[in-house]
Amino acid sequence: MADWFRRRTGDEDAPVNGSEASGSGGEPADGFTEAGIREALRDVKDPEIGRDLISLNMIRGVEIQGSNVTVGVALTTAGCPMKHRITTDVRDRLMEIEGVEAVEVDFGVMTDDDRQNLMTSLHGGPAELAPAFRDESKTRIIAVVSGKGGVGKSTVAVNLAAALDRVGKSVEILDADVYGSSIPVMLGATEKPNVVGGVIFPIESATGLKFISMGNFVNEGQAVIWRAPIVNKALTQLMRDVYWDEPDFIIVDMPPGTGDVALTIAQMIPKAEALVVTTPQADAARVAVKAGKMAVQAHLKVIGVVENMSHAECPDCGKELRIFGGDGGERVSTELQTNIMGRIPILPDASGEPGRSLFAEGTGPANAFDEMAESLAATKVRRRIKVL
């Protein structure tokens, strides 16, 4: 078995790229070459970083013995949870090459220097915001705000993200609700994120939504008192140290009510837009107006209002039952001089049970989210000069 990693630190003269392969183990089969194998590996992505193994400099050797190929892959960390997936992906891709009959993947670990170089190349400098949050990036940052908890702010955040994904937009979620961070449970993915060289990698849910949550850094069930400066520091860190792609949208689940976090977001990301969630009831609407006004004061652009739990759909006659009464959505949108972007019916399907917060496609709420996603995707972000 090839061992590029021992050779790299041991025998200086030993080849590091498998170029002795034909000498030691017979001729490579006709039809494929080391160069061809390397080219094919450009199609295999590191599942966490989302870039191909060649450009990440993770391929440390290719050895060909007859129709057998061994590939040396340097992982970012020894305990990389992605080993299995990388093995499968490399094997699947190389087995497509004519003449290849067996593929072996030989793992090693990057040196500290390699890892540091990789992370710097991915991330820019350590003190900077991740590219997605910078003004010049195409990524739109949608901060989902509400006046109080329990109105469905997180439900809106995850379902809007899922709908954007359905209409073909790339999207990631930042759960900034320190007081009631619930996205990991809602999406059924509560594992701790992988941290490499100071860079935090988002977690991917079973349905393929990538997110990071303040809750990822607190033990389950632990009560934490967050003082405002700490919240802001933690939030800043998530916008700086997380390896965000530059998706079309990042949806931010904001803590309810507080103007403080809105201010931080507005100061750091002048291009961020706010979406206000309310229920029909007057009390929710009153505090939603407040939260919306705070967002306006912080110079966030308010793009619209979502009235959640707006009505129930009668299963027999299809009629809308406004069981809560109230016209919260209307009131909030009038006061904030914006539009209602969506009215989401009540459907107990998304029960809030672990992993069960996404409405099934084709249901009333999912359709409402699809419409919202389409209208959001059709609008362009209005650039604004940083005022604060």
Ligand SMILES: Nc1ncnc2c1ncn2[C@@H]1O[C@H](COP(=O)(O)OP(=O)(O)O)[C@@H](O)[C@H]1O
């Ligand atoms: N449209 C809806 N239909 C049925 N249940 C809903 C709906 N929206 C939210 N819920 C439920 O209401 C509860 C509160 O929603 P959540 O999104 O956690 O609110 P928030 O983030 O504002 O505190 C959750 O149990 C959620 O499953």
Ligand SMILES: [Mg+2]
């Ligand atoms: Mg919530």
